[in-house]
Amino acid sequence: MKLSADLRSFCDRLGHQFGQPELIQRALTHPSISSATRPDNQRLEFLGDRVLGLVMSEALLAADPNAAEGQLAPRFNALVRKETCADVAREIDLGEVLKLGRSEMLSGGRRKQALLGDAMEAVIAAVYLDAGFDTAKSLVLRLWGDRIHKVDADARDAKTALQEWAQARGQKPPQYIEKSRTGPDHAPVFVIEVLLDSGQSAQATAGSKRQAQQAAAQTLLDQLPS
Known part of the structure; x- marks a missing residue:
């Protein structure tokens, strides 16, 4: 499968070139446009949420070896919540390449926080399945960047x-x-x-x-x- 020019550009922004391009196609396919021959990204979203959670758990433990569970939990929640995933998605213009049904496009789906957050998790899963955990981990840490070290402010509930x-x-x-x-x-x-x-x-x-x-x-x- 050959990716379109806009998807190749997105992969450049993402920082990962797919050996299995069908994975990124699926990760960017919203249920509003899925079909029997075009599966949506919901299963990948489920997996990506878990990959992201493991990456962030490891990163928080490494960043603060003395932190108690009660300190780590709100930091973790701040890093993996949909709002944060959507923010990261916006930074790499993920919304521009989302595949949406007509109704979602007309209602501004490319800017919706929930859709962007879900798709970001699906993209993480696509990278994980394409290249393994270490590659997915490196990608997540790079995209989340300083958020991990500045999370105390975001974790304030x-x-x-x-x-x-x-x-x-x-x-x-x-x-x-x-x-x-x-x-x-x-x-x-x-x-x-x-x-x-x-x-x-x-x-x-x-x-x-x-x-x-x-x-x-x-x-x-x-x-x-x-």
Whole structure:
């Protein structure tokens, strides 16, 4: 199988030339355009998630030999979550070569965080199957770059911190209320309010419900006494 010019260019950006080009074709095929003769990337996504998890587990242990499990877990979650995978995908313009059905293309699928994150995991699996774990590991470490060493800032979970603040003062867990959702399906805008038993509240706006909740929690934490 011979790759198209745009896929060859993508492989250059990725930093891996495939001995089995059908693997990268499949990794970039969304279920919206799959068929009996064109399998989608969901099985590869499943495998890539596990490969990524092992690479990041090893990298975190090597980066901080003295870290406890309680420190490692949030760092790990920050490095493997869909938002991070999608960020990496954007850096290599993965969305430009995603194979999508017409409806997904019309709804902005090439920019959707979930699609980009899933496809990035599938690409990792394709590299793993094509060239083995060591090659996949090297690729992941190169693409994730400084994120591994700067992960403490990204791992900060404002929702957990706010819940611990409330529980320490005998309050119920914070409530998160969706105040509004606007914008098209491919680029929604959420406004979330977080509310404590004691009456304190804060709002935040973001492109996903999770991000808006985290931002609202952080805004409220910044206003509360330590």
